[in-house]
């Protein structure tokens with residue numbers, strides 16, 4: 101392996117998340133399937149809105165898409181609403197995904213003062229934690245630097261983070277667009293780019309969440325994703341109205357960094373495994389061909 105590639109794959113002796121995600125995207129394509137067990141979906145699948153329904157739903161989705169997607173993204177809130185038994189199901193989902201060798205993104209959107217952030221980092225990013233995922237989503241609105249414990253632990257354990265920059269919901273603009281050409285979103289992207297200097301290869305392990313729905317905002321707000329050098333988690337496909345064509349138009353030259361993510365559109369094809377797989381494959385084909 102050339103020297104620089106070796107350096108990118110190894111940070112403190114562990115293969116970095118960016119390197120593992122790059123390999124998964126090369127092998128499978130740029131699709132992440134969201135596991136969002138909404139009460140309405142449980143009902144549409146003929147399941148009860150309880151822990152047994154949650155478990156059956158989650159394991160069916162994982163079984164259907166694990167060999168097809170680069171990553172899966174369980175939505176933590178939808179496990180939390182079932183209390184400790186729901187979180188036990190999430191632990192099981194994360195462990196099974198590890199066994200199936202599909203990368204996990206825990207969509208937890210954590211963010212707090214540094215001392216509390218260290219506990220969140222322990223929960224999601226430390227080896228041996230029951231909730232350890234390959235990566236976790238983080239909210240930088242207590243200040244990017246407040247995320248330091250998670251940024252450092254992720255580097256130490258070969259895991260990754262996705263920091264909210266330009267979210268897919270229309271309300272996000274009231275905070276993230278502030279500052280215009282020197283916007284909040286731009287500063288978050290710059291800070292992520294600074295972190296990615298510790299990952300010398302192609303793709304860093306500090307990613308951003310940028311909605312597939314954001315349209316021209318990236319250019320208007322001066323966000324330079326190529327310079328950021330991290331992966332881009334792009335929710336908003338399907339149920340929120342964005343298509344693979346929107347994704348290509350929005351991200352342009354940075355499209356190679358983009359992991360498109362879709363939940364409800366794919367999940368509503370269930371409960372048959374083959375129907376779920378076909379729906380995921382259609383999205384993946386769109387992401388590959390656009």
Ligand SMILES: O=c1ccn([C@@H]2O[C@H](COP(=O)(O)O)[C@@H](O)[C@H]2O)c(=O)[nH]1
Pocket residue numbers: 134136175207266267268269309310311335336337338339340361362363364365
């Ligand atoms: O900006 C954001 C950040 C996160 N999400 C999450 O992604 C999924 C989207 O679900 P769909 O059913 O495909 O709309 C969901 O878990 C959100 O919490 C987002 O949509 N936008």
